[in-house]
Amino acid sequence: MIHFFRGRQTASLMRVAMVALLVVFFKDAWATGGACSGGGQTFTITLPATVSVPRDAAVGSLLTTWVASPAATNYWSCSENNDNGLVYAKMGPLFTASSGVNTTYSGATVAVFNTNVPGIGVAVAANVATLNGWAGWQVLASGTTLSYFGYGPFSGSWAGGSRVAVALVKTAAQLTSGGTVSGGQVAYVYPATSYNAGYQYTNLSVKYVTTPVNIVPLTCTTPDVNVPMGTFKxxxxxxxxxxxxxxxxxxxxxxxxxxxxxxxxxxxxxxxxxxxxxxxxxxxxxxxxxxxxxxxxxxxxxxxxxxxxxxxxxxxxxxxxxxxxxxxxxxxxxxxxxxxxxxxxxxxxxxxxxxxxxxxxx
CATH class of the missing domain: 2.60.40.1090 (Fimbrial-type adhesion domain)
Structure with missing residues (x-):
């Protein structure tokens, strides 16, 4: 009796272990339903070397024209197995603090981020290409919040691409001093697979950098005036x-x-x-x-x-x-x-x- 009881207990433990193994195996097979390769490019968005700004131009005034990177749909090659394909665009790391000012580009409302020069902000818009085609220009919400564009579930291969546009915007009522807006990486884009971006291929990022811009406030010189009025009775x-x-x-x-x-x-x-x-x-x-x-x-x-x-x-x-x-x-x-x-x-x-x-x- 005792020997028989122990044997049943052992068999039960084995069945439990087998079930647990099957569950782990099934989850792993679903989560690795896709993979991506490619990326690694860095694109330079060349802004004007010097921008002359009227000191009191209205807040939200566009100070440069929008400059966009090349449009390509083949930066990444990804495969899916009944899974979701995504492309993520992220702001930064150069400028990530919101100015509270918005502008527009190609019909999209675009947030403006503070630069290192007070009163001068940078606006960055992103557009990505997947199996659905170009997603349309989108705002990059912040330095920590990802904007994604995707499709799925899908089984097969797809190519993805991206494009980023940048402009400088006035963010203060009065520009009290000039300075040089730093150049550097303002955005990056990368692919992902699986629902909720279980696999984000940040190592395949396409990076977008801007060139430095010298900001010159425009004013005239207005000297003080002393007016002798004379003496009267x-x-x-x-x-x-x-x-x-x-x-x-x-x-x-x-x-x-x-x-x-x-x-x-x-x-x-x-x-x-x-x-x-x-x-x-x-x-x-x-x-x-x-x-x-x-x-x-x-x-x-x-x-x-x-x-x-x-x-x-x-x-x-x-x-x-x-x-x-x-x-x-x-x-x-x-x-x-x-x-x-x-x-x-x-x-x-x-x-x-x-x-x-x-x-x-x-």
């Missing part, structure tokens, strides 16, 4: 609205404005337009009359500006720099005059004011 302003005699003449200067040629389809190459405004530091006492600063100070008067034609210059209002020529650049001046303007009861004292010139380059 309180009796020189008999009524509210009275103006001082002897207007003080001065000019607002835009010097060394750069010239260039616009890059078609982008906001790069030249300053397309210049706008400016003059804002009183301490606000206004009346419409277009700047308040005085300092303690002690005269009261009952402010400062009003006038154009060369004698009309009141509108404060805190954007004006276009007329006559500006982006093709020639150069120096430009705006002639103005300043006069005291009575706003109330006038008392003697220093009568100083400051104003700020703000310039917008588009």
């Amino acid at each position: 309180t009796t020189d302003f008999p009524n509210v609205g009275s103006l001082s005699s002897n207007p003080a003449s001065f000019t607002v200067q835009f010097l060394n404005c750069p010239a260039g040629a616009a890059v078609s389809g982008t906001q790069a190459g030249v300053i397309h337009s210049i706008q400016y405004r003059i804002d009183p530091t301490s606000g206004t006492l009346a419409t277009n009359v700047a308040a005085l600063i300092g303690t002690p100070s005269a009261t009952g008067v402010g400062i009003q500006l006038f154009t060369a034609s004698g009309s009141v210059f509108p404060l805190s209002t954007l004006q276009s720099l007329s006559g500006y020529n982006s093709a020639t650049g150069g120096n430009y001046t705006i002639p103005l005059t300043a006069r005291y303007y009575r706003t109330g009861t006038v008392t003697a004292g220093p009568a100083n004011s400051t104003m700020t010139l703000t310039v917008s380059y588009q």
Whole structure:
């Protein structure tokens, strides 16, 4: 009895072991239903060596045209056995931090990633080819999230390929300084087999690298201006609205404005337009009359500006720099005059004011 019982127990253990072996064998046969070879290429996407950027160009402005790598469908050769074939595209490793800005390329919304130059981003789009043909341009979501394009299940052989396009994009409202955008690998693409990419052939990656780009902010030089207003008596302003005699003449200067040629389809190459405004530091006492600063100070008067034609210059209002020529650049001046303007009861004292010139380059 005891001998018989032990024999049955041994047979049961053998059957269990055989079943376990069959399960392992079956799983292994399914998972190795495909294999890939090929890849290893590195493609250089050549961007412009220098890009001139208007300092205040709109966020999201395209700064280079899109540059795409060659299109080929035979970078990899893969085989499947009732399995799924996939091609993965991944961002990086050079730039992987999202800027929060998007652009578009060939109908696809493409995320823009921060580069090493503040205010300048890079957009990368990928397109891959499988048995289904070209998948269409797709955004590469991040440095750690894979985008995949695939088909299946399928049994047989297939060839795969890829293509990547790159552009630079402005990501900040104001470009405060230039610099060189580093060159390096911005994306890579590789094949995989089995459902959920059980086998990813990262060793067969096709890599895409970009060339360095020097970023040059475009601005004019705007020197500070000191305007001597002269000395006046309180009796020189008999009524509210009275103006001082002897207007003080001065000019607002835009010097060394750069010239260039616009890059078609982008906001790069030249300053397309210049706008400016003059804002009183301490606000206004009346419409277009700047308040005085300092303690002690005269009261009952402010400062009003006038154009060369004698009309009141509108404060805190954007004006276009007329006559500006982006093709020639150069120096430009705006002639103005300043006069005291009575706003109330006038008392003697220093009568100083400051104003700020703000310039917008588009």
